Amino acid sequence: MMAGDTAGEAVLESRDSEPKIPDKSKTKYDVIIIGAGPSGYTAGIYCSRAGYDTLILSGLLPGGQLVNTTEVENYPGFENGIMGPDLMIDMRKQSQRMGTTIVDDVVVDVDFRRKPFKVLTASEEYEGRAVIIATGANPRKLGVEGEETFSGKGVSYCATCDGPFFRNQEIVVVGGGDSAIEEATFLTKFATNVHLIHRRAELRASKIMQERAFNNEKIKFHFDSAVTKITGDQKIQQAVLKNLKTNEETILDAGGLFVAIGHEPNTQLFKGQIDLDDEGYVVLKNKTHTNIEGVFAAGDVHDRSYRQAITAAGFGCMSAIDVDKYLTENADTQQ
Numbered sequence: 212m213m214a215g216d217t218a219g220e221a222v223l224e225s226r227d228s229e230p231k232i233p234d235k236s237k238t239k240y241d242v243i244i245i246g247a248g249p250s251g252y253t254a255g256i257y258c259s260r261a262g263y264d265t266l267i268l269s270g271l272l273p274g275g276q277l278v279n280t281t282e283v284e285n286y287p288g289f290e291n292g293i294m295g296p297d298l299m300i301d302m303r304k305q306s307q308r309m310g311t312t313i314v315d316d317v318v319v320d321v322d323f324r325r326k327p328f329k330v331l332t333a334s335e336e337y338e339g340r341a342v343i344i345a346t347g348a349n350p351r352k353l354g355v356e357g358e359e360t361f362s363g364k365g366v367s368y369c370a371t372c373d374g375p376f377f378r379n380q381e382i383v384v385v386g387g388g389d390s391a392i393e394e395a396t397f398l399t400k401f402a403t404n405v406h407l408i409h410r411r412a413e414l415r416a417s418k419i420m421q422e423r424a425f426n427n428e429k430i431k432f433h434f435d436s437a438v439t440k441i442t443g444d445q446k447i448q449q450a451v452l453k454n455l456k457t458n459e460e461t462i463l464d465a466g467g468l469f470v471a472i473g474h475e476p477n478t479q480l481f482k483g484q485i486d487l488d489d490e491g492y493v494v495l496k497n498k499t500h501t502n503i504e505g506v507f508a509a510g511d512v513h514d515r516s517y518r519q520a521i522t523a524a525g526f527g528c529m530s531a532i533d534v535d536k537y538l539t540e541n542a543d544t545q546q
Contacts, residue, residue, distance in 0.1 A: 240266040242534055243330050243339035245318050248275025249520045250510030251345035252302035253527030259309035261535050267313045268332060274299035275347050277520055281363045286520050323484045323503045341505045341534045344493060345527060346477040348511040353385060353470055357441030365447030365467050370394035374401050380466025383408060383450045385438055391471035392416040392424045399429040406463055408433045408452060441468060476512050499530040507533055
């Protein structure tokens with residue numbers, strides 16, 4: 212029998228086998244994954260398939276940012292797209308089928324100073340030989356009337372994800388840094404015009420980014436201004452602007468509004484335990500390794516550049532492979 216035939220039979224056996232029934236009374240695991248977005252679920256799939264007792268602590272709202280997303284068109288494998296919550300449900304079920312234990316509880320403290328590592332939730336204390344941090348990041352919100360109402364209905368926090376939905380429409384982008392300029396420039400591929408709203412008189416973006424934006428005739432600048440209200444019927448239709456110097460209000464027609472004022476990595480829990488940068492993102496020492504041997508990170512919790520479901524899943528895969536290598540190399544010392 213050829214090696215390829217053996218591999219094919221193994222895949223079929225895996226698909227046809229019944230999912231393991233996890234023992235939720237266990238408190239000691241090979242791998243503990245904190246967070247349950249694309250990175251956490253993917254890490255769970257890989258760790259469990261590698262034969263490790265794996266626990267995902269998902270928090271009370273598992274699924275990450277995709278739970279609040281409507282249609283996802285750019286995740287491979289779904290010809291007609293898939294709703295964000297449905298994608299997360301499928302990932303969760305797949306991870307469970309591989310044998311991952313998933314507990315929907317909030318992590319309140321960790322102890323990475325000694326091994327095995329301790330992870331405490333509101334109701335239990337767990338021990339793990341390795342930990343993967345996959346807690347993600349949340350986009351900063353404007354905090355204005357209508358933002359929550361129209362989130363996923365024209366209000367977005369990711370131009371790469373949602374830009375193609377707004378072809379031939381007027382689009383508003385809020386922000387003045389590199390991310391905002393990059394998103395505004397990207398959106399000109401689809402929009403009739405892009406209105407960039409910035410609170411200050413000058414952009415904070417790099418000079419090269421500013422030059423590109425100023426030379427793009429589709430980008431209209433509104434300085435010293437802020438969005439104060441978002442209105443519409445079933446979806447966003449208008450954005451109310453206020454000039455912060457004159458208090459004059461302007462109403463812009465808007466088919467979409469993109470908020471690009473930064474992200475907040477969910478790492479408050481790990482301050483003083485692992486190295487974080489000035490903005491709170493996890494600092495990776497090598498690949499997915501943190502400065503603590505045996506503690507890894509995956510997804511938006513360290514990735515400030517891409518922030519896509521597919522890249523988060525990729526980092527989840529990478530972290531699981533790194534965990535496998537770490538546990539294999541340290542098997543004798545962790546018995």
